[in-house]
Amino acid sequence: MALITSKSFIDRLIQENFKFFTGVPCSLLSGLISHLEEVEEAKYIPSVREDAAVGLCAGAYMAGSMPVLLMQNSGLGYCLNAFTSLNLIYRIPVLVIMSWRGQGGKDAPEHIIMGDINQKLLETAGMDYSVLKPENLDQVLETAKRKINEEKLPYTLIVEKGLFDERH
């Protein structure tokens, strides 16, 4: 099984031409953001809210960049209107890296409900996703790129606790 680290994952995304990153942090994504702040080939722009990050990514895409939005699943609620009334109807793609807090009902109380429903929300909105695993990286990236480049729609990679190193 191939190893996946924050560095290898970000480097792979950059290699795939994803060079515009923004989002709102989550501890599960902290290693990714730390690495992003160190690399020169990509830009990471801190957003104040997840829906503002969706807007930022939409502008970046239309101006010729390939954007990536990093967020906790708690941000999904803020983003739903942006996804449904901007990205999905305008065909503006974005790669979403979403951490899965509350998975299996074991987490702080504020994460339990969203942890239970985040996939159902994506499915209800008609948005495709995969749960990222070290062994399916190549396959899900191919699927994501097809969704983004051919259908021009968002694609979400869900990140479980422990996939990437945490820095705090």
Next chain:
Amino acid sequence: MKGTEAFQELLPLLGDEPVVHANGFICRESFSIKDREENFYMIGSMGLASSIGLGVALCKPDRKVIVLDGDGNVLMSMGTLAMISAEAPNNLVHVVIDNEVYESTGKQRSISNAVPLEQVAKSAGYRQAVRVDKKEEIKPAFEKLMNSEGPVFLLIKVEPCFDPKTGRVTHTPEEITERFMKSLR
């Protein structure tokens, strides 16, 4: 000055700049007066015109990028003023038509009568923030800001005057994306 008069004054000053429009009255009024391929009409996703414009400005540093916003949108996404100030794209011009109401939904009051948005923008860190109240002030203020280092903010105070019979944007959202992207290439 009526809202429509502000658009009639402002739109002829545009060249080939990409303009990201806030939803509602802003989109519909601008589309009805003069449709342009460089116009991105954001018909939904209220509050996001400013962040979309920021994304365009950061990725097209050689083009002046205009956000044509409304008071309701700015109030909804005040945090984006902070993001624009932090990234400080020198090519971003943020124009806000402030009628102090949510006009296209029936003129319910916003709270911009109590909150001077140009002061908010200035405090957030825009390089300049100017308020105009009279029609004659629009041209000199806009031209000065277009020739200044951004991000800059122009607040145009207007009276509501929207005619609900004003047409909606007739292009499909996909068409809006395609032609806007083409105009940016």
